[in-house]
Amino acid sequence: MDALLLAQKLIRCPSVTPAEAGALQLLEEKLTGLGFQCTRLDCGDVSNLYARRGEGGPHLGFAGHTDVVPVGNEGAWSVPPFEGLIKDYNLWGRGAADMKAAIACFVTAVEGYLESQPLKGSLSFIITGDEEGPAIHGTQHMLKWMVKHNHIPDLCLIGEPACAEVPGDQIKVGRRGSLTGTLTCYGKQGHIAYPHLADNPIPRLVKTLEALEQMPLDNGDDLFQASNLEITSIDVDNPANNIIPQEASARFGVRFNTLQNGADLEARLHEICQQFAGEHKLEIRISGEAFLNTDSEGMERISRAIETSTGNKPILSTRGGTSDGRFLIKHCPVIELGMTEKTMHQIDEHVPLAHIEQLTTLYKAILNDFF
Numbered sequence: 001m002d003a004l005l006l007a008q009k010l011i012r013c014p015s016v017t018p019a020e021a022g023a024l025q026l027l028e029e030k031l032t033g034l035g036f037q038c039t040r041l042d043c044g045d046v047s048n049l050y051a052r053r054g055e056g057g058p059h060l061g062f063a064g065h066t067d068v069v070p071v072g073n074e075g076a077w078s079v080p081p082f083e084g085l086i087k088d089y090n091l092w093g094r095g096a097a098d099m100k101a102a103i104a105c106f107v108t109a110v111e112g113y114l115e116s117q118p119l120k121g122s123l124s125f126i127i128t129g130d131e132e133g134p135a136i137h138g139t140q141h142m143l144k145w146m147v148k149h150n151h152i153p154d155l156c157l158i159g160e161p162a163c164a165e166v167p168g169d170q171i172k173v174g175r176r177g178s179l180t181g182t183l184t185c186y187g188k189q190g191h192i193a194y195p196h197l198a199d200n201p202i203p204r205l206v207k208t209l210e211a212l213e214q215m216p217l218d219n220g221d222d223l224f225q226a227s228n229l230e231i232t233s234i235d236v237d238n239p240a241n242n243i244i245p246q247e248a249s250a251r252f253g254v255r256f257n258t259l260q261n262g263a264d265l266e267a268r269l270h271e272i273c274q275q276f277a278g279e280h281k282l283e284i285r286i287s288g289e290a291f292l293n294t295d296s297e298g299m300e301r302i303s304r305a306i307e308t309s310t311g312n313k314p315i316l317s318t319r320g321g322t323s324d325g326r327f328l329i330k331h332c333p334v335i336e337l338g339m340t341e342k343t344m345h346q347i348d349e350h351v352p353l354a355h356i357e358q359l360t361t362l363y364k365a366i367l368n369d370f371f
Contacts, residue, residue, distance in 0.1 A: 003360045004091065004353065006030070007104035008084035011093035015066050017133035020047035023066035027051075027103070027127060034111055036125070041145055043137035046130040050142060052151060053114075054122035060370050061124045061153030062110075063139065063328060064103045064160075065131030068095040069345050076347045090350040098344035101351050102159030102359060103127070109363035113371075120371055124153055131324050135287070139324040143331060152331045155298045157366065159338040160323045167359040168306045170315035172336035173299055174223060174292035176255045178322045179265055179284060183208065184249040186279040191242060198244040201278070202236065205248045208276040209234075212252065215272060217260065223292065224257035224318050257318070262286035288326035292318065295333030302335050305369040309362050337362065 013023035024047050028038045036051040071081040071094050079085045081094040091101060110123060126146070130138030146152055162172040185205040190198025209231055220226040231252045238245040254265060266284045273282045293299060299316065307313045320341065325334040339359065343349045 003101070003104045003108040003356050006107060007091060007096070007101040007356060010066065010100040010104060011084035011091075011095050012082055013066070014082045015068055015095070015129065016070050017067040018046045018129055020066070020129050023100070024049045024127060024129060027066070027107070027125070030107060031125060034114060036123075041142050043141040046128070046133075046137035046141070048129060048138055048142050049125065049127045050146065050151065051127075052122060052124040054119045057121055057154055058370060059122040059124065059153040060367070061126055061156040061332070062106050063126040063156050063158045063324060063334075064099055064106075065128045065138070065324070066095075066100065066103065067129045067132050068098070068100075069132050072347055078348055081349075086353065089353050091353060091356065092348065092350040094349055096349050096351045097161050097339045097342070098349070099159045099161060099338050101356055102161075102338035105356060105360040106157075106159060106363050108360050109367060112364060113367045122153070124151065126156070126328075128324065135324065135327075139327045143327060147331065154332065155295070155370070156328050156332050156334045157302070158323060158325050158328070158334055158336040160325075160336045161339045161341045161344045162317070162320075162336040163338070163340045165340060167339065167355050168310045168314055168337070168362050169312065170317040171299075171302060171306070172318065172320065172323075172325070173316045174258070174318040175288070175290065175320065175322055175325055176224065176227070176257050176318065177260070177262060177290035177326075178287045179254040179256065179262055180251065180287070181253070181269060181285075182249060182251050182283045183273060183277065184247055184281045185277050186247050186281075187244070189246040190244045192244055193242075195244065200244045201248045202245065204276065204278045204280075205234070205250055208273055208280075209250055209252070211272045211276050212269065215268060218257065220257060221259065223316065224259070224290070227254065227256040227260050229254045256290055258290045258292055260290065262289055288322045291326055291329045293329065293333050293335060298333045298335060301369055302337065302366060305365040306337075306362055308369070309365040
């Protein structure tokens with residue numbers, strides 16, 4: 001089975017988080033046929049698959065996810081989102097870029113490698129159905145079992161969309177951390193003609209948001225862009241124009257590099273709110289800390305394989321959102337290489353057919369170099 005056919009079959013599984021929809025079953029059957037020992041590590045309503053072939057080192061792991069984000073307005077798609085259609089030399093469908101095609105490419109590369117020579121070491125797949133969701137019962141759950149049973153790889157390749165224009169033009173060697181906050185300011189409802197009998201929370205909310213936006217962060221460094229705070233919504237839920245509301249809330253997000261950490265940011269945010277917000281509640285969720293791969297040997301190995309295949313050395317990048325690399329990096333070095341980032345999570349998500357062939361070739365080169 002070539003990568004394109006497998007990618008089509010995976011896209012035809014409507015595996016919107018946390019639905020498995022047959023995607024992991026398909027991979028389990030395929031990998032079992034390739035001699036992998038497969039273990040389902042389901043947790044709650046989340047399906048997960050760990051598969052390994054070989055014993056001892058070197059041990060190369062491949063991590064990915066078969067769950068996808070919702071399609072949004074299905075009527076806005078020019079093709080059905082779960083049919084895996086080929087049109088205009090592209091493969092279309094939800095998950096094509098993020099990241100079912102990459103999984104198919106790696107499986108196909110592994111199949112070709114195993115047919116050509118004996119495996120001297122170990123290969124594993126760490127595939128979750130909870131990357132696009134809460135990310136609690138997926139990779140984090142699997143890692144506990146992997147640690148207990150000595151299944152942590154020497155290097156983990158993650159198939160997330162990591163490239164700009166073509167597969168291999170850059171690899172992700174780190175990611176920024178992510179913090180989200182919800183601030184609610186409380187007041188006293190009243191008539192706008194009698195403001196002295198009320199307490200309007202909106203001015204305090206606005207003043208606090210202004211202070212949060214002006215909070216000094218950093219200018220980034222050679223590998224990371226500057227940390228940034230963005231206000232994403234302001235909500236009052238006040239249908240009347242003659243009432244001072246009782247409460248007003250806002251949501252914001254911070255994407256931060258390795259010059260910051262979640263705990264320090266949380267403390268600074270609380271300090272600013274204490275200063276300006278009056279009576280309030282601030283809820284903070286840190287979904288991941290910033291991380292940077294410091295395994296220079298692994299990065300050089302992957303870069304060398306890509307350069308051998310394409311003639312160009314990849315750029316080392318840390319841009320973009322979070323990934324399950326934030327969990328894996330606590331146990332082993334991680335490098336991300338998959339499709340381009342151009343259409344992931346978009347209406348009419350698609351990848352060029354040529355990119356499927358190119359990524360499969362890159363994965364083959366990495367396997368040859370690693371082993």
